[in-house]
Amino acid sequence: MNGGHDLGGMHGLGPIDAEPEASEPVFHADWERRVFAMTLACASHGRWTIDGSRHARERQNPADYIRHSYFENWLAGLEKLLVESELVTAEELAQGQPAGPVDAAQAERVLKADKVEPAMTKGGPTLMDVPLEPRFRPGDRVHVRNINPTGHTRSPRYARGKFGTVEVDHGVHVFADKSAHGTREGQHLYGVRFAAQELWGTDASAHDSVRIDLWDDHLEPA
């Protein structure tokens, strides 16, 4: 979707204003800690994918997405996922109180403290062992398809319609655009290089480039 999250190339958002590295804390308030941890813990129920959680954050009014701090967007995304997946009802969320007893089957899936370390160490690889012919090879010139889906996509707006060169085939990975909507499908994922001048015109440096990871469905032969 062409949402407030798709920020590459936008102007007017101000200076970066980085805090000094040596003194920046990991979290800036206790509520940020809780939102971070609740988001990771709730994923253990298996009701959504990482792509689905990104898409939940994106589906806000773009003005809200940009104005809110990072963990406010995580909070908004988590609330949306919990209600949409029916882990909680909208009424429960509004009241902060359960409407019924604990669901025992659900409670089985809860991430326990002693499982945090193994779960985080294991992670969630997206590489799939699927015999699928790549549509493109390193060195191929490609054109990024002009798509404007209202659902999730990892093809950023600034790359659509542009020409680039495939540099590497990362293998078959879960296709994020479909995974966000509940379908686990593998496609070849490529690292594609774009000259800065192709993306931004002749005001950009002739030496610079941007590398973007794109799946088969994002690309067509140039």
Place this chain on the structure above:
Amino acid sequence: MNDTPRADHDHDHTEPPSDLELRVKSLESLLVDKGLVDPEALDALIDRYEHKVGPRNGAQVVAKAWTDPEFKAWLLEDPTAAIESLGFTGRQGEHMVVVENTPERHNMVVCTLCSCYPWPTLGLPPVWYKSAPYRSRAVIDPRGVLREFGTEVSEEVEIRVWDSTSEMRYLVLPERPAGTEGWSEADLARLVTRNSMIGVEKAKSPAELDQT
């Protein structure tokens, strides 16, 4: 939701709880009461990413690559396995790519669409990395962004920006600073900043280390 104050770093902790804090507390108590989260697991997650996983991990990887040519070759060829050999693995680092800075090329990493970042080697991303100004400008004005970090890169040097649009996670291998011949891995690691592994700064020089 639209009225919640920004949770910036200048937030005053002596104020009464904000709407936002109350909203988070209410959500947590609901999830605990419904048996959907274990509060001890939440504490363990926070402790892990606040205290145990951070950019010192990545600094070890870089310092080893600077001193051990075989490790460096492995790191560039099969980064996920090479990094795992040092014990840094898992969530948000499942598929690693290491990009080497050279006199001809400077690499810099961004996620324009969200905040993708290699957690096992760098920990959680800093606020600026996740913020709209960096995400919007890194791809269109990388040289301006670098200047804002005080990093000068000659016009002749290629700047390559890596937009993390998939689950591949990018770690910059900065150039080894001059004047560090014969240094131990542990001493070299002290020169490797988080920002140098994102690619917005260079590794510290020995003189800069003395100033800190």
